[in-house]
Amino acid sequence: MSSHREAPAISKDPVADNTDTYAFVSPDDPGSVTIISNYLPLEAPFGGPNFFEFGDDVRYDINIDQTGDGTPDITYEFQFTTEVRNPNTFLYNTGPIDSIDSPNWNRRQFYSVTRVTKGSRVVLAADLPCPPCNIGPASTPKYDGLAAQAIHRIAGGHVVFAGQRLEGFYVDLGAIFDLGDLRPFQNLHIGMMAAAAGVNATNDFSVHCIALRVPKQELTRDGSVPRNPMDRSSVIGVWATASRQRALIRETNGLVQLAGDWVQISRLGNPLFNEVIVPMGEKDLWNSITPAGDREFLKYVQHPELASLLPVLYPGVFPKLAGITAARADLVAILLTGLPAGVVPGFQNYTGPKYADELRLNLAIPPTTSNPSPLGLIGGDAAGFPNGRRVFDDIVTVELRAIAGATYPLVDKGYKPDGAASLITDGLGRNSTRYLSQFPYLGTPQGGYQTAPLSTV
Amino acid sequence: MSDLTRRGFVKSSAGVAGAAASMTALGTLVTEQAEAKEGAHGSHPVVAYVGDPRNGEISVMSGNREVRVRDRKLAARIARAAR
Numbered sequence: 001m002s003s004h005r006e007a008p009a010i011s012k013d014p015v016a017d018n019t020d021t022y023a024f025v026s027p028d029d030p031g032s033v034t035i036i037s038n039y040l041p042l043e044a045p046f047g048g049p050n051f052f053e054f055g056d057d058v059r060y061d062i063n064i065d066q067t068g069d070g071t072p073d074i075t076y077e078f079q080f081t082t083e084v085r086n087p088n089t090f091l092y093n094t095g096p097i098d099s100i101d102s103p104n105w106n107r108r109q110f111y112s113v114t115r116v117t118k119g120s121r122v123v124l125a126a127d128l129p130c131p132p133c134n135i136g137p138a139s140t141p142k143y144d145g146l147a148a149q150a151i152h153r154i155a156g157g158h159v160v161f162a163g164q165r166l167e168g169f170y171v172d173l174g175a176i177f178d179l180g181d182l183r184p185f186q187n188l189h190i191g192m193m194a195a196a197a198g199v200n201a202t203n204d205f206s207v208h209c210i211a212l213r214v215p216k217q218e219l220t221r222d223g224s225v226p227r228n229p230m231d232r233s234s235v236i237g238v239w240a241t242a243s244r245q246r247a248l249i250r251e252t253n254g255l256v257q258l259a260g261d262w263v264q265i266s267r268l269g270n271p272l273f274n275e276v277i278v279p280m281g282e283k284d285l286w287n288s289i290t291p292a293g294d295r296e297f298l299k300y301v302q303h304p305e306l307a308s309l310l311p312v313l314y315p316g317v318f319p320k321l322a323g324i325t326a327a328r329a330d331l332v333a334i335l336l337t338g339l340p341a342g343v344v345p346g347f348q349n350y351t352g353p354k355y356a357d358e359l360r361l362n363l364a365i366p367p368t369t370s371n372p373s374p375l376g377l378i379g380g381d382a383a384g385f386p387n388g389r390r391v392f393d394d395i396v397t398v399e400l401r402a403i404a405g406a407t408y409p410l411v412d413k414g415y416k417p418d419g420a421a422s423l424i425t426d427g428l429g430r431n432s433t434r435y436l437s438q439f440p441y442l443g444t445p446q447g448g449y450q451t452a453p454l455s456t457v
Numbered sequence: 458m459s460d461l462t463r464r465g466f467v468k469s470s471a472g473v474a475g476a477a478a479s480m481t482a483l484g485t486l487v488t489e490q491a492e493a494k495e496g497a498h499g500s501h502p503v504v505a506y507v508g509d510p511r512n513g514e515i516s517v518m519s520g521n522r523e524v525r526v527r528d529r530k531l532a533a534r535i536a537r538a539a540r
Contacts, residue, residue, distance in 0.1 A: 249506050257508070
């Protein structure tokens with residue numbers, strides 16, 4: 001998945017598992033940037049009685065790199081506190097929850113937002129309520145209204161939301177993890193089955209989402225609103241992390257004691273980086289460091305394992321890809337430095353020579369509000385991935401095609417990609433799930449009562 | 458967790474472990490027991506947990522072993538170091 005359960009250690013700690021990070025110029029407020037960081041992969045909507053929530057013992061951070069050095073210049077910290085109204089019932093709610101301060105809601109969660117810059121910590125807001133999970137029509141009627149009550153306008157022109165949303169990342173996991181057997185092309189796969197439509201494995205699952213809208217001028221190094229897309233200062237780097245305190249002691253009465261520094265255990269900039277690029281033996285390490293240390297992983301971007309697997313899994317389909325022996329400078333630019341000026345006419349998102357896995361967003365490029373392409377830049381839409389990432393961008397297709405060689409001509413004009421490189425896909429698209437046209441953009445989570453168990457394809 | 462409890466918790470670095478070992482009562486106890494029963498644990502980090510500095514009880518953990526000792530002075534000293 002994008003980064004769901006992508007590394008051995010964090011797969012056992014879902015509350016801290018960063019699943020997706022998004023950063024884009026807000027289409028309905030182009031003077032601002034919306035950054036979304038999701039956690040808790042594959043929430044089954046009916047997962048009670050202890051429904052999903054953020055960890056009170058986790059610190060969730062959104063990081064901004066203004067200078068291209070791979071370290072955060074601004075960090076937005078989110079910390080949560082859970083309040084139990086009545087510990088003498090096993091129930092999440094004792095009646096309908098018709099508002100986010102309903103006395104029927106027994107287990108509520110609140111959070112603070114702190115903006116950290118070098119030498120400064122400013123609490124932007126505290127005690128902000130989250131919405132409940134979407135349980136069903138008897139418990140959470142009019143869920144959209146409940147969620148709307150949890151959108152908060154706070155100090156400094158920020159807008160923030162933290163709570164359950166529908167998963168926005170669509171992917172045919174069952175096929176991809178079955179030896180890369182992409183259903184639309186499985187007639188060409190070593191398995192030789194008839195081609196079929198893709199299946200969205202994340203359908204109806206939810207995640208826990210932190211969404212933050214920030215005025216553009218707060219994110220630029222000089223406090224300006226960028227106007228020139230070719231100016232390097234128009235580009236910022238974005239990634240999200242989760243951290244836990246170093247020490248946990250289990251008392252014999254069921255309680256735990258926490259102490260020590262915050263230690264990073266999850267990280268996510270570009271989707272699929274740790275999942276697909278980094279080998280299993282180094283994934284936990286990758287999750288623990290800042291992007292400034294990503295030179296260590298350069299070799300895996302230059303020679304991605306998947307690029308060597310595709311010609312084997314699809315015999316005869318990728319002969320030109322199989323012939324590439326040079327380092328993949330196209331992937332290095334897309335994932336680790338940004339694309340410099342001169343590669344794609346009128347576009348750049350270069351942050352300098354420092355290798356760092358970050359979403360790179362050019363703030364001077366306006367949002368595409370009419371028929372945006374989910375294929376982003378390779379679909380001719382410079383407002384989408386890898387210029388930041390929008391919630392509906394078809395990351396699986398874009399990255400499959402890039403790794404298959406579709407972007408290699410950016411650095412080798414004489415290279416002609418295999419025909420399949422511009423066609424390969426898992427067969428899904430933005431209609432595979434549901435979105436909102438306004439903040440927080442991810443769709444209404446599926447209710448537990450309304451959800452049927454998984455079925456057979 | 459109270460501030461007092463939080464301050465009382467120290468994960469031992471090599472330096473702290475060395476300082477602890479210089480405290481005769483605790484150092485002797487931990488060293489002798491570790492050598493006698495868990496010699497192979499010598500390479501594990503040592504964690505000292507002071508749940509409540511006022512009663513002086515210290516849990517010293519290394520590998521899968523835990524030893525409890527009572528030393529009010531050492532507990533107070535560890536608590537002060539964590540401030």
